[in-house]
Amino acid sequence: MVAAEAVLGLAQSGFLGGPQGIGWRLEAVERFAFAPRVVELVFERGVLAPEVLMRFVSYIFVHGSLGHAAFGIVILLAMGKFAGEVLDGLGLTVVVGMSTVTGALVFGVAVQQNVPLYGSYPAAYGLIGAYTALVFVALGRAGERQLAAFRLIGVLVAIQLVFAALFGADLSWIADLAGFATGFVLTPLLAPGGWAALMRRIRAR
Numbered sequence: 001m002v003a004a005e006a007v008l009g010l011a012q013s014g015f016l017g018g019p020q021g022i023g024w025r026l027e028a029v030e031r032f033a034f035a036p037r038v039v040e041l042v043f044e045r046g047v048l049a050p051e052v053l054m055r056f057v058s059y060i061f062v063h064g065s066l067g068h069a070a071f072g073i074v075i076l077l078a079m080g081k082f083a084g085e086v087l088d089g090l091g092l093t094v095v096v097g098m099s100t101v102t103g104a105l106v107f108g109v110a111v112q113q114n115v116p117l118y119g120s121y122p123a124a125y126g127l128i129g130a131y132t133a134l135v136f137v138a139l140g141r142a143g144e145r146q147l148a149a150f151r152l153i154g155v156l157v158a159i160q161l162v163f164a165a166l167f168g169a170d171l172s173w174i175a176d177l178a179g180f181a182t183g184f185v186l187t188p189l190l191a192p193g194g195w196a197a198l199m200r201r202i203r204a205r
Contacts, residue, residue, distance in 0.1 A: 001076075001120055004028070004061050005069040025064075032058040033116035039108030056104045057097070060120040072120035079127035083187070086134050091190035092127075095183050099126020102182040103175035110174050117172055122179035128153060129183025137188060153180060 008028060011021030034055045041047040063069035076096075084092055103122025136149035160173050 001061050001063075001069065001073050005063060005066065005073075008063075009066050025062075028062045029064075029116055029118055032062045033118040034059040034104045034108065035114050035116050036108040036111050037114045039105065056101050059104065059116075059118045060100050060123050062118045064119065068119055072124050075124040076120055076127060079124060079131050083127050083130040083134065086191050087130065087187065091187075092130075094190060095126050095130050095186055096123045098186060099123050099129070099179035099182045103179040106178035107172070107175040111171050113171075115171060117175055119172065121172065122175040125153075125156075125176040125179040126183035128156070129180040129185075130187040132180075133184045133187035134191070136184075137191075 007016065008025045010016040011024040014021065017024055032055065038052060038055050041052055063072065080092060080096075083095065087095070100123045103126070104117060107117050107122075132149050132153055136146050139146045139149055157173075157177075160170075160176075163170070
């Protein structure tokens with residue numbers, strides 16, 4: 001993500017690609033972004049071409065601006081550090097990957113307009129979901145109020161609502177929340193002993 005933004009930022013500033021470099025960001029969005037049309041192609045028409053399937057993942061590497069990229073990458077790093085204190089590398093990879101794919105899929109199904117989805121936020125929200133799940137479990141074990149675990153996502157949703165009121169609604173929040181839900185559900189299973197604990201609960205019932 002950093003490498004992609006460095007190239008696109010330099011091109012947009014005129015340091016790479018000459019006059020054509022200014023349009024590289026728009027070209028990257030057109031080539032790598034996800035859109036509801038992809039869901040139609042894959043699930044209704046059976047198109048399984050690599051250049052179509054890759055859009056379920058490639059969209060998180062393209063951003064609309066330097067600020068858009070910087071904020072998303074910072075969240076990924078910060079939340080990845082917190083979640084990585086419990087999850088191993090494979091667990092983190094699964095959370096990020098599944099949040100990315102699920103965010104795109106839910107966006108594609110829920111949104112009627114063929115608007116593009118791009119940016120690392122569904123993956124970042126997946127890690128926020130992982131962090132929330134870990135805090136939720138820890139509060140439960142300590143006998144404390146578990147709803148406190150949702151403070152961070154509550155603040156972020158409130159910020160999104162403010163921005164929507166000021167600058168117009170951005171439908172990418174659908175993918176963000178889908179990514180959050182994915183990270184929240186998967187993390188207890190991926191944490192050490194998580195699957196065994198789930199099986200014990202199932203057998204007990």
